[in-house]
Amino acid sequence: MLRHSWTAIHRLLRNAAGSLYHILIVTLSAVIALMLPVSARQFLSWWSRIEHNTSALIAVEMTVAVLLIMVLSYVHRSLRDRTLAAAASGAGLVSFYPRRAPDAQRRIKRLKEEQGTGRTIMVIGSSGYSTFVDQVGDLSSVLDKCLGAHILLVNPSSAEARARIEAIGHPEHTLAGFREEVRQSITLLKRLRAMGKAVKLKLYADPPLVKMVILGDYLWLQHYHADLDIQTMPEYVLRHNRKDHGLYTLYAHYFQQRWNDTDIPEYDLDTDELVYRTRSGGEVRRDSFELDLIEEASVT
Structure with a gap:
């Protein structure tokens, strides 16, 4: 009101x-x-x-x-x-944030809330923690108001995840911490699914390239630098135009290609299994993800 x-x-x-x-x-x-x-x-x-x-x-x-x-x-x-x-x-470029100052952070969060309410959001990220688990994250409140979400995160058990953490070389960024962040993201998505939201999660194994959030006609984009934290990178806002020749269309198509890639398994939020499917949606096999082992690894 x-x-x-x-x-x-x-x-x-x-x-x-x-x-x-x-x-x-x-x-x-x-x-x-x-x-x-x-x-x-x-x-x-x-x-x-x-x-x-x-x-x-x-x-x-x-x-x-x-x-x-x-x-x-x-x-x-x-x-x-x-x-x-x-x-x-x-x-299609409508905004550019070279750095995340406190006033820019508040504006980014407010804009994402306005653009994501009542929509199915699409996200490509790394662990997802700073995006929608952390209470000051950009999507921490958007997920509670959206209809559903299609989310791509890095598989914390992959060799690429370890290489990514080692490349950053920061004492606060450890593999155990990364796995714990992914575990918390999965826990949050399970809660949203229990609330009746259409949430789907897929885990990819290759190094993260971009952090991308699609909110209706707006797309938020950051680049994962090889050895820098994503929070230090500039953020771009692209808007869909009717001529479909802007960068929004390019990156939205990139998301769909990644989402439909049969080599990227879907995470079953009910059984904690990785489900591999064909392009037509038929199930090929299931692999146990061992979420509890990830939690234990983050503690030891």
Whole structure:
């Protein structure tokens, strides 16, 4: 209720700001028109006093030259920015967060809540802990309000997971800690499934390439650097456009390819087994995942 009220107030203020802007432009135009005759007379009077003063003329010329340089530089920069903005718009890029400052973190979380409520979200990540298990994670509250989720995480038992942790080389990032984070993510997804949400989890074995969250028409993207924590990497926001030629379509297609890859097993949240299927959905085999052993490994 409070959110709907705030949305209505925000819309009202935005409409009022637009009307105020037009009133201000009309008023300013009228003031300039009224002041033109007086300004012209004052300029002619001032020019008649300095036209025979060499020092004053040189100073005026230098001032005009500096102003022209500034104006031309501004116009050039504006045209360049418009070109870049058009390219970004064509690619579907709507926002860019170079670093996660506290104010940016709050804005990111709020935007994801708005875009993910009542939708089936799609996620590719590493352990999933910082994304939707941690209470300050970007999707910690979105999962409670979504219809369902398709999630791809790294298999903590794979050799690639060990290589990824070793490459980061940070004392706080250990293989045992990573496995514990995956275990907590699975526990959370089981709880969501028990609540009636359509949650599916798949575990891939290759090194993580991107952290990607698809929320309806918006896609949030970060790159997993070989030896850096994902939290230090910039985040991009892409929006789907009707022409289907933006980067949103590219990455959404990448997600579908990964999701439909028969080499990536589905995790059965009821039996703790990895289920391998054919492209048509037929079951090929099941492998025990040994979730309890992962929990024990994280403790020892």
